[in-house]
Amino acid sequence: MQEISLLAYALLGLLQQQPRSGYDLRKIFANTPMGTFSDSPGAIYPALQRLERRGLVSSRVYASSGLRRRRLFRPTASGKRAFKSWQTRAISSDDVVHRADELMLRFSFMDETADSAQAMRFLRALIKELAAYIPNLRHFLRVQGAGMPLSGRLALESGIRSYETLLQWTRSALGIYTRRRKRGARK
Amino acid sequence: MQEISLLAYALLGLLQQQPRSGYDLRKIFANTPMGTFSDSPGAIYPALQRLERRGLVSSRVYASSGLRRRRLFRPTASGKRAFKSWQTRAISSDDVVHRADELMLRFSFMDETADSAQAMRFLRALIKELAAYIPNLRHFLRVQGAGMPLSGRLALESGIRSYETLLQWTRSALGIYTRRRKRGARK
DNA sequence: AGGTTCATGTAACCCGTTACATGATTTC
DNA sequence: GAAATCATGTAACGGGTTACATGAACCT
Numbered sequence: 356m357q358e359i360s361l362l363a364y365a366l367l368g369l370l371q372q373q374p375r376s377g378y379d380l381r382k383i384f385a386n387t388p389m390g391t392f393s394d395s396p397g398a399i400y401p402a403l404q405r406l407e408r409r410g411l412v413s414s415r416v417y418a419s420s421g422l423r424r425r426r427l428f429r430p431t432a433s434g435k436r437a438f439k440s441w442q443t444r445a446i447s448s449d450d451v452v453h454r455a456d457e458l459m460l461r462f463s464f465m466d467e468t469a470d471s472a473q474a475m476r477f478l479r480a481l482i483k484e485l486a487a488y489i490p491n492l493r494h495f496l497r498v499q500g501a502g503m504p505l506s507g508r509l510a511l512e513s514g515i516r517s518y519e520t521l522l523q524w525t526r527s528a529l530g531i532y533t534r535r536r537k538r539g540a541r542k
Numbered sequence: 543m544q545e546i547s548l549l550a551y552a553l554l555g556l557l558q559q560q561p562r563s564g565y566d567l568r569k570i571f572a573n574t575p576m577g578t579f580s581d582s583p584g585a586i587y588p589a590l591q592r593l594e595r596r597g598l599v600s601s602r603v604y605a606s607s608g609l610r611r612r613r614l615f616r617p618t619a620s621g622k623r624a625f626k627s628w629q630t631r632a633i634s635s636d637d638v639v640h641r642a643d644e645l646m647l648r649f650s651f652m653d654e655t656a657d658s659a660q661a662m663r664f665l666r667a668l669i670k671e672l673a674a675y676i677p678n679l680r681h682f683l684r685v686q687g688a689g690m691p692l693s694g695r696l697a698l699e700s701g702i703r704s705y706e707t708l709l710q711w712t713r714s715a716l717g718i719y720t721r722r723r724k725r726g727a728r729k
Numbered sequence: 730a731g732g733t734t735c736a737t738g739t740a741a742c743c744c745g746t747t748a749c750a751t752g753a754t755t756t757c
Numbered sequence: 758g759a760a761a762t763c764a765t766g767t768a769a770c771g772g773g774t775t776a777c778a779t780g781a782a783c784c785t
Contacts, residue, residue: 358774360744378764387686388679388698390639398745400766405744423754423763452577463697474693492575499574506661509718510650511575513711520707524700531696545746547772565736585773587738592772610735610782 357409359437361457363402365392367430367438368464370412374429377403391456403428411437435468443473446480451488455521471532478529485522489515544596546624548644550589552579554617554625555651557599561616564590578643590615598624622655630660633667638675642708658719665716672709676702 359367366380369389377400384394393399406412411434418424430438442461450458458481465474492515500508546554553567556576564587571581580586593599598621605611617625629648637645645668652661679702687695 358743362745376764377766381764388682388701393745395746396764396766397747397768401744404766423765425764459697459700463694465693466691467693495575504653505718505722506652506654507650509711509715510646513646513708513715514575516707516711517704520703521700524696524703528696528700531692535692545771549773563736564738568736580773582774583736583738584740584775588772591738612736 359411359441360402361460362392362398363406363411364438364441364457365389365460366399366402366406366428367411367434368460368468370428370430371435371438371464371468374427376425376427378425406434410434438464439468443469443477446477446484448484448488451481451484471536475529475532475536478525478532481525482522482529485518485525489518489522492518546598546628547589548647549579549585550593550598551625551628551644552576552647553586553589553593553615554598554621555647555655557615557617558622558625558651558655561614563612563614565612593621597621625651626655630656630664633664633671635671635675638668638671658723662716662719662723665712665719668712669709669716672705672712676705676709679705 369375369380369383377396380399380403381394381396384390384392384399403412403414407414407428410431412428412430414426414428416424416426442464446458462474462477465477492511496508496511496515500511503511556562556567556570564583567590568581568583568586571577571579571586590599590601594601594615597618599615599617601613601615603611603613629651633645649661649664652664679698683695683698683702687698690698
């Protein structure tokens with residue numbers, strides 16, 4: 356079983372919202388805040404081909420008269436399964452330290468491809484890992500900071516603040532899910 | 543003239559603090575908050591070889607009796623020049639949108655390889671780009687947010703907050719440099 | 730004597746980058 | 758009829774990942 360790249364997961368997630376062409380996906384990466392991913396054809400078309408070869412998406416060409424031909428992709432059952440298993444897998448400390456963007460990508464599709472219980476489980480696990488990790492960074496800064504140049508110390512401080520902001524966001528997001536569940540009696 | 547990877551710039555920066563071996567560099571990536579970079583030998587040793595081939599670092603093996611042999615690397619004059627020119631080049635909006643970590647790496651070595659005037663110029667330029675970019679994100683959220691699922695909206699909100707935190711940090715960092723300059727009459 | 734840490738490397742593989750290529754449709 | 762946009766691809770290249778390999782020095 357081959358690894359699936361972050362870009363490929365982003366594609367899989369977007370295709371679950373609706374069938375799209377490679378060009379549609381490129382436009383999303385070019386014109387929205389999902390633009391952390393590359394919108395270059397040399398990244399997207401081969402990635403879609405790989406997903407199709409692995410049976411995670413299927414495609415069909417639509418060439419209705421007078422319209423440009425488009426190849427529309429949609430996830431297969433196995434593709435949906437692979438996505439959800441990636442999305443809902445346990446959060447490790449390594450994820451927090453080295454793959455924060457992957458975590459955010461996993462969360463951003465949570466409502467569409469999982470449910471609010473899973474979103475809340477995700478947020479709680481993230482809070483736990485962040486709350487464990489941030490003190491390590493603070494400790495490092497306290498102990499090593501004196502021997503570091505000002506710009507280095509400030510750069511580290513910036514990294515720490517960004518994790519602290521993420522933790523605050525996670526808590527407030529969890530609060531929103533909790534309140535919504537109580538209020539709406541939504542399953 | 544070939545491109546230089548982010549990892550290679552990180553190596554160049556660390557080597558300007560003091561000559562180090564590949565193993566020293568691996569330990570730094572393994573044990574400090576610089577650990578966003580890979581500490582794998584398959585990344586570091588080839589990167590050092592490339593830097594040497596391009597004349598940006600030089601190396602010498604030290605094998606004093608009873609000690610393990612170590613190959614120490616140090617930047618050449620041309621390596622220092624290349625680093626500084628990368629570090630001090632103009633900040634584009636694209637840097638802010640797609641390469642925030644590269645910006646932080648550039649800043650983190652500022653005191654060691656440039657001067658406080660350049661650090662301040664860097665921070666001012668960063669403030670300008672961030673102040674221009676954040677409203678775009680807020681605008682997108684306001685206009686598109688209603689049509690987005692909760693988790694997607696929240697993920698976007700998280701990204702925006704992280705940029706806002708960065709802007710606050712940048713302003714406070716600039717304040718520190720400004721005060722230090724006034725107080726100390728430091729050149 | 731055996732296991733751990735120090736220390737440096739190599740090789741296959743994957744995938745993103747950059748650049749190029751092609752043609753149809755819409756717009757002015 | 759020319760330019761811009763739509764739409765899909767391909768190919769060379771580079772570098773990071775993973776895994777493997779080797780050997781010396783240190784510790785017990």
